[in-house]
Each structure stands twice: as structure tokens, then as C-alpha cells.
Amino acid sequence: MSIVDKLKWRYATKKFDTNKKLSAPQLDQLLDAIQLSPSSHGLQHYKVLVIENPGVRAKLREAAYGQPQITDASQLIVFAAETNMDEVYGKNFISLIAETRSVARETLGGLEGMVLGAIASRTPEQRVLWAQKQAYIALGVLVAAAAALGIDAGPMEGFDPAKFDEILGLKEKGLTATVIAAVGFRADDDHFSKLVKVRRPKNELFIHI
Amino acid sequence: MSIVDKLKWRYATKKFDTNKKLSAPQLDQLLDAIQLSPSSHGLQHYKVLVIENPGVRAKLREAAYGQPQITDASQLIVFAAETNMDEVYGKNFISLIAETRSVARETLGGLEGMVLGAIASRTPEQRVLWAQKQAYIALGVLVAAAAALGIDAGPMEGFDPAKFDEILGLKEKGLTATVIAAVGFRADDDHFSKLVKVRRPKNELFIHI
Numbered sequence: 195m196s197i198v199d200k201l202k203w204r205y206a207t208k209k210f211d212t213n214k215k216l217s218a219p220q221l222d223q224l225l226d227a228i229q230l231s232p233s234s235h236g237l238q239h240y241k242v243l244v245i246e247n248p249g250v251r252a253k254l255r256e257a258a259y260g261q262p263q264i265t266d267a268s269q270l271i272v273f274a275a276e277t278n279m280d281e282v283y284g285k286n287f288i289s290l291i292a293e294t295r296s297v298a299r300e301t302l303g304g305l306e307g308m309v310l311g312a313i314a315s316r317t318p319e320q321r322v323l324w325a326q327k328q329a330y331i332a333l334g335v336l337v338a339a340a341a342a343l344g345i346d347a348g349p350m351e352g353f354d355p356a357k358f359d360e361i362l363g364l365k366e367k368g369l370t371a372t373v374i375a376a377v378g379f380r381a382d383d384d385h386f387s388k389l390v391k392v393r394r395p396k397n398e399l400f401i402h403i
Numbered sequence: 404m405s406i407v408d409k410l411k412w413r414y415a416t417k418k419f420d421t422n423k424k425l426s427a428p429q430l431d432q433l434l435d436a437i438q439l440s441p442s443s444h445g446l447q448h449y450k451v452l453v454i455e456n457p458g459v460r461a462k463l464r465e466a467a468y469g470q471p472q473i474t475d476a477s478q479l480i481v482f483a484a485e486t487n488m489d490e491v492y493g494k495n496f497i498s499l500i501a502e503t504r505s506v507a508r509e510t511l512g513g514l515e516g517m518v519l520g521a522i523a524s525r526t527p528e529q530r531v532l533w534a535q536k537q538a539y540i541a542l543g544v545l546v547a548a549a550a551a552l553g554i555d556a557g558p559m560e561g562f563d564p565a566k567f568d569e570i571l572g573l574k575e576k577g578l579t580a581t582v583i584a585a586v587g588f589r590a591d592d593d594h595f596s597k598l599v600k601v602r603r604p605k606n607e608l609f610i611h612i
Contacts, residue, residue, distance in 0.1 A: 201436055236602075399447065401451070403454045403571070
């Protein structure tokens with residue numbers, strides 16, 4: 195199956211098979227894909243929570259209009275944007291580059307100036323929005339990678355971010371819950387899996403110039 | 404190669420081979436992937452410009468700090484968020500569902516209420532941000548799909564959205580340029596392709612609960 199066929203196979207899974215869990219290698223592959231997601235300057239402006247704990251998930255479900263996939267999927271993935279994208283964050287990133295590529299930090303002065311400039315040019319509110327947008331890229335990569343691996347995923351915006359932040363203690367960590375995805379395997383009787391996929395036709399969605 | 408290996412192979416391509424263009428089927432597959440991207444309620448809050456015209460691309464390059472990939476890639480993809488996510492947009496979407504699934508529009512009343520509520524609950528500014536975030540999901544899916552297909556892509560935020568909107572006449576269309584990607588094939592001498600990929604280690608990026 196091509197990646198396009200895989201993307202046709204996927205759908206926003208609403209009902210998961212509670213008996214089917216991802217294997218450790220399957221979960222690892224999903225986390226690899228998230229880790230490999232691109233982000234502005236490569237800053238990876240987020241952390242990603244991988245939640246299995248049933249008690250925590252029960253609380254999160256309440257903060258997400260009771261949606262069953264929060265508790266019933268194999269794992270719940272919470273993309274939490276960094277709320278402290280500051281100079282220190284930028285400098286740590288440059289140090290990580292120097293370390294990863296085994297180059298002297300001083301040789302990265304030009305890049306450092308660009309990265310710190312990108313941070314400094316934004317207000318604190320703009321930085322959070324910037325971070326949130328990068329988290330959405332990672333969500334897109336997760337959804338595509340899950341499809342490629344034959345794993346079901348249900349991306350969701352329908353939750354109360356403030357309550358999620360409180361339940362998960364994110365504020366103290368300089369994070370805020372941005373978007374989430376339930377991952378696992380569809381239940382045989384999820385009627386959403388039988389619905390014809392609805393998409394705007396190409397002549398409406400695309401403009402060729 | 405697994406999807407993870409493909410994501411390791413990819414990088415933010417900066418220098419494209421100007422002699423290598425996507426075949427029509429390759430471009431079609433990328434557009435299929437974009438069309439299949441998930442979005443909140445499935446509203447696809449954006450249009451996507453596929454730009455080949457050299458004159459237009461020369462102007463866009465000026466509005467993107469002269470970055471050569473704007474003109475040199477096989478195509479430039481511009482994700483343009485809808486700035487008029489209103490009741491009419493929502494109702495048209497419900498009509499599209501009814502048509503695609505061959506069901507009477509009246510049977511979709513519950514869904515319509517939810518979709519129109521999601522739109523009405525947001526201020527005009529929040530609707531644009533909402534739309535932009537969905538465009539970032541599509542960018543993530545594009546990047547992953549391109550990698551899966553062995554096609555290079557360079558996602559970019561470094562451009563002047565107001566100038567892009569003006570050059571492309573987006574304001575009149577109720578759109579605003581949000582994020583872009585150059586697609587094609589890497590030049591053999593793009594030194595960025597030789598750099599070790601830098602990513603936060605898993606124990607920093609992920610929090611297991």
C-alpha cells in the first residue's frame with residue numbers, strides 16, 4: 195500500500211479496541227516519528243506526554259467532554275507547547291547542535307544569532323502560538339506515520355486545555371496542552387470507520403499558479 | 404525502508420536540483436496526501452497553492468529573504484488559511500458531507516449544530532488561528548508523505564505573509580499565507596543534507612505517565 199492508500203485507510207478513530215495495545219516496538223516507532231518531526235529552526239518547541247495511567251486518563255476524559263477514546267485507546271499522546279521559549283532555550287538548542295555534530299560551539303555564532311533573533315522578535319504570546327503551531331506539525335507527522343504503520347490514531351482538539359494543564363501539572367513545567375491524539379487499534383464496531391471520507395474536491399482545495 | 408527510516412532520510416532541503424522536477428504522478432500523490440490530511444471536524448480550513456510560474460516565484464523569493472529554494476524547487480506549496488470561517492462555510496461543509504455520503508442533509512442536524520457551534524464560539528481572530536493550526540497539520544502530513552515517497556521537501560516559515568498575500572491576491576480570496584514548503588529533489592551539493600540531524604533526546608522530549 196502506498197502512503198496515499200494508507201492515508202485513505204486511516205480515519206479519526208473514535209472507538210478503540212480496549213484489548214489491543216501497541217507493542218513496545220510499535221510505540222517506539224510512533225515516538226521516533228514525533229521526535230523526527232520538523233519544527234521552526236529545529237527548536238522542537240514542545241514536549242510530548244505519553245499517557246497510560248488509567249487514573250490520570252479517567253480525569254483527562256472528564257476534561258474532554260467524556261470522550262471514551264481518552265481512556266480506551268492504547269495510549270493518549272498530549273502535545274504540550276513550551277510556554278518559556280526564551281534565550282536560555284535557544285542557547286541550550288545551540289549547545290545541543292554543537293554536541294550532536296561534534297563542532298565547537300563558537301562556530302555556530304551565525305546560527306545562534308538567527309535563532310535568538312527569531313525568539314527575541316516575538317512577544318511572549320506570539321512565542322506560545324509559534325510553539326503551538328510546531329506541535330501541530332508533529333501531530334500531522336504522527337498521524338501519517340501511524341497510518342504508514344497500520345496503527346490507528348484519533349487527533350483531537352475537543353478538550354479543556356486549562357484542565358489538562360492542571361491535571362498533568364504542565365504549568366509548573368512551562369508547558370501547555372495544545373492538541374492530543376489517541377493511538378491504538380480501531381474497534382470492529384466503530385461505525386465511523388465505515389463512513390465515506392469527506393474531502394473538498396481538488397479543484398476547490400488547490401489553486402495552481 | 405520503514406517510515407521512521409524515511410523520516411531520518413529527509414531533511415529541510417535548502418538547495419534543490421533545478422533539473423529534476425516531480426513527475427505528474429508524484430505531484431498528484433503529494434496533493435492527495437494534503438487532501439487527506441485531518442483537520443478539526445474535517446473542515447479543511449485552508450486552500451493550498453501549487454506554484455510553478457517562474458515570474459510569480461521570483462516575486463515570492465524577494466518576499467522570503469531571497470531564499471533560493473522558492474524559485475529552484477520543483478514546486479512551491481503555499482498553505483493559505485481561510486480568513487472567513489463563518490456560518491456559510493460550515494453549512495457548505497455539511498452539504499458536502501450529505502452529498503459525499505448520499506444522505507439527506509436533514510439527518511446531519513446534530514453534526515451541523517456542533518460544527519456551527521465550533522465556529523460561532525470563536526472570535527474572528529481565533530478562527531484564523533484555528534485555521535492556521537490546521538494548515539500546520541497538513542504541512543506535517545505533506546512532509547511525512549514526501550519522505551515516504553522519496554521526495555524532498557523544505558518547510559519554511561521565513562517569509563513575509565503580508566507580501567505573499569499581496570503577490571498571490573489572497574486577501575480578496577479570503578485567505579492568508581500561513582506556512583510554505585518547497586518540494587522537489589535535493590541538489591547533490593546541498594551541504595545541509597550531510598549534517599547530522601539534531602533532535603532532543605527522547606528522555607527530554609517525552610514524559611511518560
